[in-house]
Amino acid sequence: MTTFANSPDRFASDRPSILDFGKEDLEKLVVELGEPAYRARQVWKSLYGSLAPSFADMTTLAKSLRGKLEQAYTVSDIETAVHDRSRDASTDKLLFRLRDGELIETVLMRYAADDHRKSRKTVCVSTQAGCALGCTFCATGQQGFRRQLSSGEIVAQVIEMERLARAEDDAEIAAGRRTRGERQGVTNVVFMGMGEPLANYDNTLAAVRVLNDEQGLHIGARHITISTVGLPRQIERLAGEDLQVNLAVSLHAADDRTRAETMPINRRHPIGELLEACRAYVDRTKRRIFFEYVLLRDQNDSTAQAAKLGRLLQGMLCHVNLIPVNPTGAGPYARPQRETSAAFQETLARHGVPSTVRTEKGIDINAGCGQLRARALIG
Ligand code: SF4
Helix, strand or coil, X not given: CEEECCCCHHHCCCCCEHHHCCHHHHHHHHHHCCCCCHHHHHHHHHHHCCCCCCHHHCCCCCHHHHHHHHHHXXXXXXXXXXXXXXXXXXXXXXXXXXXXXXXXXXXXXXXXXXXXXXXXXXXXXXXXXXXXXXXCCCHHHHHCEEEECCHHHHHXXXXXXXXXXXXXXXXXXXCCXXXXXXXXXXXXXXXXXXXXXXXXXXXXXXXXXXXXXXXXXXXXXXXXXXXXXXXXXXXXXXXXXXXXXXXXXXCCCCCHHHHHHHCCHHHHCCHHHHHHHHHHHHHHHCCCEEEEEEECCCCCXXXXXXXXXXXXXXXXXXXXXXXXXXXXXXXXXXXCCHHHHHHHHHHHHHCCCCEEECCCCCHHHCCCHHHCHHHCCCC
């Protein structure tokens, strides 16, 4: 199902978005407007708790403050251009239009409860319009870099999906399938959409802090995953942040020659340098790293490659997500046989490296960055 939205001129204004303010900056702003600092908390809760779509909807605020904010700022910078839903209704992909006309993708994936985990709703956000890194399997990468997203533009994607998720909760409560206490909203956020999050480091981290804030959306840090092609300096920097987020590194090959064929970044930062940064990250944070490995038939899916990968990762606190490529995707890549994926996994296990073969989401709507990364996520 596809829904196209009209483009109202609500973005004709060049007022900055209030979503670009962190908590402390918002407090400063409110004081500068001549209001007591505690009013900033009310604005914050209206934005991220009540999801107020406009200042006029922030009815807990004094009218004078609403007026002052309205004059100088807007609430959101994004609008829905296209809304796709997969046939099985498990996945929604939204194309958002930014105020300068740039288009970005965001995906909502619904996972039913299983024996190990509760049901969850995961949002995959974009951090850049376009991408400079040019991975050959990725449609975004082929389009080139357009610009960085602001922290507010990253957070706004989650807010829009949270609205959808809350509406679904309400419908289930009305139908008696869920109690009010079982409201769920968005449970997980993965930074795996368009762009390289660590190449937009400050805005990505600012967005993580907003999403994680307990007076707002309150998405637990352990339910947030930052995915990177592997920028060693930024991985080291991330290790020093006081954050419990998950880190996922796209490896996709076990040797430099094979990796450089699909990921040009490997020429600048070869596997050895990348894994050194990963080991330092694990040492410092004591947190497991997730490695993503897209299985491409006859390219990187042999047991010899698996053994090489096993030797590389042996002894590291990590988990490998094996992602059989989607056969309908662009590019000369084919999906490996099921037995090949299983043999790959067994070989890793023999080296003591744990792994999971990931199931795909939203295949019929091309969900996610470059039609690859968001298909099989760390829900
Ligand atoms: S896969 Fe990610 S990092 Fe690579 S080109 Fe696509 S958006 Fe950029």
